[in-house]
Amino acid sequence: MSQSFCPACQLPLLWQLGGYYCAHCQNKFVKEAFCEDCGHLLERLNACGADNYFCPHCNVLKSKSRARITFRIAAADSQKNSGNPSSSA
Template sequence: MNENICPVCEEELEWTGKYHCSACDENYIKVGFCPDCDAELEKLQACGAANYFCNSCNELKSKSRIRFEFQPE
């Protein structure tokens, strides 16, 4: 089951170096929000692993708790 769904038409987004909806012909970015304070998270990526940091809470957040949203590029 793919979690990358277009917020407009609910079709599956393709990864082409960015998220793209063929049906809407629109590109999207995937943005994570803190589960505790709802602030936008900073993505930290190193050695193939991605971590998410909340500047408001000043701590790392578990990827399983993050609310992701696709926003137009």
């Protein structure tokens, strides 16, 4: 298994509560895979312990080596509601 690194600080990401987390930046990250051929987001397929990807745009099964893996900051529920006060005046 290869190590995943924070895109901001380049330190190793930790696997916590079903997601990636950077202890230094204190951000949660989502792992995404993109097609090297067309650039569209790939669907992850996991069968018999092997990870593969499917490109719905190319309509082709892709191996992990043919996917461009990126990490983006996960949207937090608290950030979504921070600008919406719940009380009405």
